[in-house]
Amino acid sequence: MMLIKSLTVASLLVGVNSVALAEDDLMSILEGKTSTAQAQFVESEEVAKLKKAVNPSSAEQNIFFQFLVEKNYEKALFQWSQAFNQSAFQMTETGKALEAFLNYKNGLKLTGVENLLAISNPEKIDATVISLWKENLNDKDPVWGMAQVTWNPYWTQVFGQAAEMAVVLQKSYVTEDIAALTELIKKTPVDSKERNILQWQLVLNLGIKGDASKAAQVLAHLMKAKNNPIDKDLMTLTAGRLLYQNGFLDASLKYYEKITKKSDYWFQAQEEMAWAYMRKGEPQNAMALTKTLTYPHFKGWVGIESYLLSSFTSLKVCDYTGVLATMKSIKGQFGEHLVALEKLSADPHQPAVANLMKALAQGPVGTAKLGKDAHLLPSVASRDEVLNLLVKRHQYMNQEADLAEKLYARSLTFGNLQGQFETLKNQVKTRADMTQGAGYQRVQELAKAELEDSKQVMQRLRIVEVEMIQQVDSASKFIKHAGAVETKKGSTGASGKYAMSFANDKEIWFDELSNFKVDVKKGCAKDSVKE
Numbered sequence: 001m002m003l004i005k006s007l008t009v010a011s012l013l014v015g016v017n018s019v020a021l022a023e024d025d026l027m028s029i030l031e032g033k034t035s036t037a038q039a040q041f042v043e044s045e046e047v048a049k050l051k052k053a054v055n056p057s058s059a060e061q062n063i064f065f066q067f068l069v070e071k072n073y074e075k076a077l078f079q080w081s082q083a084f085n086q087s088a089f090q091m092t093e094t095g096k097a098l099e100a101f102l103n104y105k106n107g108l109k110l111t112g113v114e115n116l117l118a119i120s121n122p123e124k125i126d127a128t129v130i131s132l133w134k135e136n137l138n139d140k141d142p143v144w145g146m147a148q149v150t151w152n153p154y155w156t157q158v159f160g161q162a163a164e165m166a167v168v169l170q171k172s173y174v175t176e177d178i179a180a181l182t183e184l185i186k187k188t189p190v191d192s193k194e195r196n197i198l199q200w201q202l203v204l205n206l207g208i209k210g211d212a213s214k215a216a217q218v219l220a221h222l223m224k225a226k227n228n229p230i231d232k233d234l235m236t237l238t239a240g241r242l243l244y245q246n247g248f249l250d251a252s253l254k255y256y257e258k259i260t261k262k263s264d265y266w267f268q269a270q271e272e273m274a275w276a277y278m279r280k281g282e283p284q285n286a287m288a289l290t291k292t293l294t295y296p297h298f299k300g301w302v303g304i305e306s307y308l309l310s311s312f313t314s315l316k317v318c319d320y321t322g323v324l325a326t327m328k329s330i331k332g333q334f335g336e337h338l339v340a341l342e343k344l345s346a347d348p349h350q351p352a353v354a355n356l357m358k359a360l361a362q363g364p365v366g367t368a369k370l371g372k373d374a375h376l377l378p379s380v381a382s383r384d385e386v387l388n389l390l391v392k393r394h395q396y397m398n399q400e401a402d403l404a405e406k407l408y409a410r411s412l413t414f415g416n417l418q419g420q421f422e423t424l425k426n427q428v429k430t431r432a433d434m435t436q437g438a439g440y441q442r443v444q445e446l447a448k449a450e451l452e453d454s455k456q457v458m459q460r461l462r463i464v465e466v467e468m469i470q471q472v473d474s475a476s477k478f479i480k481h482a483g484a485v486e487t488k489k490g491s492t493g494a495s496g497k498y499a500m501s502f503a504n505d506k507e508i509w510f511d512e513l514s515n516f517k518v519d520v521k522k523g524c525a526k527d528s529v530k531e
Contacts, residue, residue: 044069046135050098050128054089073105074407078414078421093124101132107403109143110396111428117149117167130158139163145170146396161187165194170389173201174208181205191226200230203238212246233263240272249276264366264383267293271306274313283316294326296333300375301367304334304457311464315471323468327461338454340376344447348440352376357439360391378446387446390439397432404428 047068056062064083067076080099084090090099096119104112116133119125137143139159144166156164165188173181181202188195199222206215219242222228223235240255253276259269270289277286290310293302307330314322344350352373359365365382367374381387404425411421 046128046131050126050132053094053126053128056083058083073102074410075414077102077106077407078411081420093119093121094126094129097122097125097129097133101129101136104133105136106407108400108407108424108428109141110146110400111424113137113143113147114149117147117152117155122152122154134158139166142396146393148393161189162194169194169197172385173198174204176205178202178205178209193227193229196222196225196228196230199225200235207238207242207245212242216242231265233259233265237265237269237272240269244272244276244279249280252276267298267302267306271303271309274306274309278309278313278316283313287313287317294329294333296329299333300337300370300372303379304330304454307333308457308461308464311461315464315468318471320468320472323464327465330461334454337375338451341378341447341451341454344378344444345451348444348447350376353440353443356381356443357391357394357436360388361395378443378450380450381443381446384442384446387439387442390435390442394432394435394439397428397435401425401429401432 047065050068051065054061054065056065060079060083064076064079067073067079080102084095084099087095089095097116100112100115100119102112103115116122137159139162141163144159144163147167148170149167151164151167168184173184181198185195185198185202188198199218203215203219203222206212206218216239219235219239222230223232223239236255236258240252243249243252243255253273256269256273256276259266263269270293274286274289274293277283277289286309290306290313293306294310307326311323311326314320314326340350340352344353355373356365356370356377359369360382367382370377370382378384404421408421408425
């Protein structure tokens with residue numbers, strides 16, 4: 001009994017004076033063996049080196065390393081606070097990296113990786129901990145595409161360029177310096193997904209800055225590249241836009257025509273084709289396209305600018321009845337949409353937004369899948385890259401929040417108090433909620449932007465209306481002073497053989513759309529007729 005008490009007192013004294021016995025030596029003494037005898041368990045080389053570097057100085061730290069040797073990472077995480085809280089080791093780069101590793105191994109991957117990458121001087125982390133990370137995390141892990149941190153070049157030599165690109169590509173480089181973007185492209189492997197994404201952003205960047213020639217060169221290469229994640233129709237549409245912006249109208253039309261009705265970009269291509277025809281001085285061809293775009297059943301699929309274009313083409317051929325009819329239809333087609341945008345601008349927490357986010361969490365979402373909600377949302381919401389990333393990040397963090405909740409529940413059964421796990425659980429949940437909030441905010445931003453664009457279109461529609469009144473007034477004055485009647489002949493909507501209609505509800509087959517033909521006879525021509 002006295003021996004046991006003596007050993008207990010001795011152990012406490014050793015702890016107080018931070019003089020630790022190696023575990024194998026202590027076991028050897030208890031078992032009556034020499035100090036050179038092997039321990040009854042086998043440490044991995046990395047853990048042995050780490051243990052030597054840390055030099056555990058308390059029973060709690062020895063317990064921690066026992067769990068680490070056994071690869072019982074959950075218990076090691078639970079033991080961490082008892083072993084190292086408020087210790088000098090916890091505040092070192094190695095201590096921070098090791099704690100982050102334990103979070104990662106317990107399913108809190110994003111928390112662990114972000115904490116690791118946030119270390120300001122990573123080169124000071126002990127090589128043993130770096131080895132643990134490299135053994136357990138490769139450059140293909142989806143967590144890289146979720147981590148919001150400033151990338152330190154040190155990590156490239158640890159985890160590779162693919163990991164670096166996954167982190168940095170969460171940022172848009174469309175408005176960045178072209179030289180810096182070009183250098184970033186050089187760091188990526190040829191025909192890699194990452195290089196193609198950066199080249200696409202370079203195309204957009206060059207287009208915005210007016211260098212259409214270089215943009216076209218990069219785009220031509222990109223359209224032939226392997227492992228290209230950019231939508232083929234989107235690239236084709238962009239090629240048409242580059243040609244249109246530089247006045248190559250016939251060439252732009254050929255690209256727009258390549259986009260089929262199956263594409264989500266078909267309506268946009270049709271609208272831009274119509275504008276090309278207008279610039280060519282062929283309003284009859286533009287009008288043929290706007291008959292499709294203004295088809296009433298496409299509510300939620302077509303933007304208000306298509307109706308501006310329809311009014312404009314009617315004005316050009318002096319079809320004033322058509323101008324008024326198009327303007328009159330706008331309220332029925334877009335009234336509900338504009339009201340919805342107003343609501344979203346004030347408060348984005350609307351049922352349609354919640355439905356959109358649920359759908360995006362499952363994968364890409366087209367207009368058809370949105371159904372009636374399409375008319376209650378910003379037109380570009382389902383394809384917005386920022387919103388898609390926020391939804392994925394929220395989904396990822398929600399999973400971590402659930403894991404943190406379970407960890408907290410299991411930590412309550414562990415021997416020591418685990419208050420920090422409640423804090424961790426709350427922090428992860430808060431971040432998940434903040435990410436979701438950022439998604440709603442993004443929808444709000446898109447709604448405000450579209451609402452502003454719609455107001456500008458409405459102002460331009462008023463200009464068309466004023467122009468129409470002036471044209472009619474000019475015709476009246478001509479009659480009054482010239483003594484002649486000015487007749488303006490024009491027929492719109494003369495359809496070809498493909499414009500089939502149902503007798504009961506006047507619906508047109510979707511396959512027949514975009515095949516309208518319009519004959520304009522002497523549009524806005526002047527005939528002097530004696531009274």
